[in-house]
Amino acid sequence: MPPHVNLLIIDSDKASRETIEATLKPYADTIKIIGSVATFSEAALSIQRVEPNVIILELADIQQGADYIRLLLSRHPRTSIIVSSVEKSSEWILTAMRAGAVEYLLRPIIQQELLQALQKVGRFGFAKPVEEKQRGKIISVYYPIGGVGTTTLAVNLAASLATEGAKVALVDLNLFSGDISTFLDVNPTYTLSSVTTNIARLDANFLMTVMTRHSSGPFVLTEPVEVDEAISITPEQILRILEFLRGIFTYVIVDCGGALADCNLAIFESSNTILFTTALSLPALKNTKRYLVAMERRGFHKDRLKLIVNRYLPKADIQIKDAEKVLGYSVFQTIPNCYDDVINSINKGMPVVKLLPRSPVSKSIEALADMVK
The missing domain is CATH 3.40.50.2300 (Response regulator)
Incomplete structure (x- = not known):
């Protein structure tokens, strides 16, 4: 023919x-x-x-x-x-x-x-289909309150996954305290609210026009600028955005935080993997225990919930085995405490996996990227 x-x-x-x-x-x-x-x-x-x-x-x-x-x-x-x-x-x-x-x-x-x-x-089909692969994976990085490094993990995981040519989206859905734009030193013309206020015309082309491609690889959709914009965002809008993103990208990394309700529940419903990020301190572990129990009650079980320990120090008073016993979860991955490396990367607006690839933090996040593929 x-x-x-x-x-x-x-x-x-x-x-x-x-x-x-x-x-x-x-x-x-x-x-x-x-x-x-x-x-x-x-x-x-x-x-x-x-x-x-x-x-x-x-x-x-x-x-x-x-x-x-x-x-x-x-x-x-x-x-x-x-x-x-x-x-x-x-x-x-x-x-x-x-x-x-x-x-x-x-x-x-x-x-x-x-x-x-x-x-x-849409005018033709290929003799060798290019979209036989499954839809993209959505990986959310979560802790209910700030301070344990979810944004650091999300930014670096996205950059790690993008290094092998995969098409990666990084989305800030921490609606009231998102910080991805600061971590990557970007000031985009369009943000998440640019999408939600035009939800009726949402399609793949429109999404790509409002996303910013960072030099580290991922396509970024940043947090709303104004609090009032965040308040108006609905779970239905989040579900629709994530569904479009997973049809375009190989991986969609979502940074999220806040209450276990509304938009966050929509994020988790869409997620293939939820990286629950915590630290080895009594307050963090107590909060982690409460939320893990609540998430399981809502149907998010261990097959999707993965425990990440950030800022890990091998000689800390609380050991990994202690945390696992208290939480009833095995630790999926530890991210070492290399404060200077992480702060240096944030100040330069470049993920640590790109800026300092030999850092212990970079190596642990690269290993995590291989684990979630």
Whole structure:
């Protein structure tokens, strides 16, 4: 059967064009590359011969790129345009999407992301399915009150999981005291409330436009800026957001805290794994015991609840075996107490697993990442 999708590549970088061509070569029975050119003017010649179903367009200048998108769509309204750019700002993404692009890929283009983008176009199926894998895993990191390092763990776990090319989301659902933006030194234009206030138009494309990709790898959705915004967020909105995220990402890491009610229960219902994070102190263990019992009563059992001991000191007065006896849980992983390394990473806005990969903290979190995959 002849190819039934005509695809055009417009990209000034020859190596990038070759990468796209190599990625699509196994699908030659489905996709025909009608042109692979460096400039928009060269593309016009290819389009004159055969109308493309899909165009992969490099964006180097957002205003010019948006004009190109609008011009292409005015002449070929049925064509789907996927753009790629080194620029990861929300303004560029939104401008491209508003002009009519259906997907926005960061450069260098990752092969899996390109295949997923093409399949999302919805015009064809691949001879070799790219989405046979299960939906993404949601891993929540929780302690009811602050002070035990849930954000440190969530940020570094997300960065660890993103190192092997997996597509990872990091979401701050600690609605009233979230701190991911501070830990990663980001000040995004759009936050969680940008999603919840536009919940009616929520889809994969919209979610990607409001998320910020951090240099450490994860795509980040930060906490609401205002308390009033957090108050208005509902469990139903949380469930819907997480369901979309798990359809896009390999892993979704959620930082959460607060009462065992409402939005937190929605998070836990959606989670494949709940990393209950605590410390080896009497107050922390007492609180941990109360909440673990309450969570089990609500149906969150040991197959999903995993106990993490943060700031672990081997010679502390309270030992791991003591905590396990009191709590009735085996400790899933310990994170050593390396205060200076962690503070240094926070001050620099870079996860410790990236900044100081040889730190004992980094090694323990890398091991945890392997355990939750």
